[in-house]
Amino acid sequence: MATAEVPPPEEPVLQEDDPKTILQQRLRTVLLGLPSFFKFSNHISGVNATDLYSLNGLLGASIEGQVVKALNQQRALWDPDDEWLGYTFERQSQAFPDVRLVRKGASTDGIEIALGIELKGWFLLSKEGEPSFRFTTTAAACADHDLLVVVPWYLDNVLSGSPVAGEPFVASAKWAAEYRNYYWQHVRRTNASTDIASPSGAKPYPAKADLIADVPAVDGGKNFGRVARAEGLMTDWIRTTNQTEVLGIRIEDWFLFLKMHSDQADPSDITLKLYEEVLRAKDGQAKRQAVKAYQSLMGLLDAYGVDG
Template identity: 45%
Template sequence: MTDPDEPTDLSPMDDTASSSPAGSPAGDPAPTRYELDPADRRTKLRENVIEAINALPFHFASPINIEGLDAGDLFQLNTLLGGAIEVQTVDTLNRIRSVWDPDDEWQDYGFKRFSQSFPDVRLVRGDNTQQPILGIELKGWYLLSKEAEPSFRYQATAEASSVWDLLVCVPWTLSNVLSGSPRILEPYVEQAKYAADMRTYYWKHLRAGDAGSRNSDIHVPQGVTPYAPAGTSTSDKPAQDGGGNFGRVARIRGLMSSWISGLVNSPVSGIPAKYWIDFLKAFSESNDQEQLRRKITALVRRADTSAEEAKAERVYELLSELRQTLN
């Protein structure tokens, strides 16, 4: 879920950690997570919601079924289906409310998605959308996307989140790897306010390159409070960001790195996800069959150094058959 093998000040979510201001000045320690009041009902609710999020892979079901896509087009699935996956994730959370509300303390509440607001999922009572109990900024990640990491930008200012709010990234693949229905894998869960602080700290102090020659200032919107109405400006904006990388939290060491590494090295139909990504790249970048055969053979041997040529050839044949079936 988080990063167990990173330095102590960047350790997994620890709700007893002390708070720290966004935008720490140079020389200050990295941000730490915000304390939660154990006497506040939202603290226990939040623990239960995290438990429900972690249970999503066992309960998620989608009516979507993908067939007939070219292998190269699969890289675009997050763009095509990302919104639908997020909607179905919210539906699943409401369906397993017994996990996050086992004692029926929040019977009048449910999760609703507000796509033009931050956070975009809120636990609200009926139609009272302006007084959520807590919020979730929900992001989807198609695990076999070309970048091999979540590409979303998380730009919300820290003051737009309460200490109970969560940043959640839900990774998914198709049930038959290149076709079928979406299935969810282990979600990433982090304190939203802390994630915003870490993003700011990284931008100001940890980015590669010559810090002295760049402007690392960030323009912070004023007067922002949690659960602002739709259309409210809640995003921090860098003074200089020619590459459009501000908010790429997947690149911040200690935030998502161990979780990402675990997923891209995890098996998808028996083959680590990172090799499926390489296979799909090979198919999308080459129409020359002999060149493609050499690429696939090299990838198979990289995945399994003991693989004989016959095994590599068989993998190539199976992938080619699958590609023809999908076309």
């Protein structure tokens, strides 16, 4: 059985005067301010409430494309002194990292890479209630300045409207890969082998055909790489993000409401469960919040013709 006696990994120590370090720090600031830069003009409507989770697959690539566009449009913030002229962010869905800051025609290979971002989107009303992507890339394939970025998003009217970005998760990609393995080998409780095989010769900015994935000896549940489940990696961020209020109700309450219906429960049972949440609320503030959510969700029941 694995234990947590081994200390967790820490983010790479970067040289403060390295131009790439300064660039990365500025990009982190820009990424955290992404909600104010994010623009998506398409309006989504006509999707059944119980089918909303499918939007993650339908719009995921477009959302990630909009993030790349926003980064290029905010060049003045991450390159105020024009030190990276000629460099632009490009997305390559089959490569790692899938977003790279590149300058073409700058070397014998025809391209020069400043740093990379492994970019993932998370639709907040997807079935899992947490990011579901798998990140299996070995740490050796991550450059010290590369980032793992997860962008949460939702529709501004919950069931319809335009996509809105929330504050993303931003961390060193190398650290995330090392922490994933640390969790797998030293934190999770299991009696099975915790060995992980890493590919030899892995290096940053690999070609598409290169082997760069860590492979566990035993993974019966296919959970290796599900970094959202690695306690301590993005746990606090997920919890905070699920507190986001849309139309006055927390995302986690919208999620629970829609999940009840997706499970095809009897409408009367759903109403009873929602009312029980109100009764279970301990203090006055929690009770008022539960009542507010209950009343709003009952309005949704009426809107969708469900007899509560």
